Amino acid sequence: xxxxxxxxxxxxxxxxxxxxxxxxxxxxxxxxxxxxxxxxxxxxxxxxxxxxxxxxxxxxxxxxxxxxxxxxxxxxxxxxxx
Numbered sequence: 472x473x474x475x476x477x478x479x480x481x482x483x484x485x486x487x488x489x490x491x492x493x494x495x496x497x498x499x500x501x502x503x504x505x506x507x508x509x510x511x512x513x514x515x516x517x518x519x520x521x522x523x524x525x526x527x528x529x530x531x532x533x534x535x536x537x538x539x540x541x542x543x544x545x546x547x548x549x550x551x552x553x
Contacts, residue, residue, distance in 0.1 A: 513521070
């Protein structure tokens with residue numbers, strides 16, 4: 472019986488000491504933890520979507536840079552009559 476009482480007292484002492492040791496002091500910086508965390512790395516799907524968007528943008532830019540109509544005759548135009 473004496474051993475049980477000693478074990479209970481020791482357990483109570485240990486739990487109080489543990490609870491006091493893990494109490495967090497108020498932080499000096501009031502910024503939220505989410506704002507301080509490093510940004511997450513992009514997933515495979517996000518990388519694939521970004522690559523696809525980049526290709527589409529490059530293609531669209533190339534289409535914009537070519538003239539819509541040309542003043543010089545092209546090879547598909549009929550030959551002008553003399």
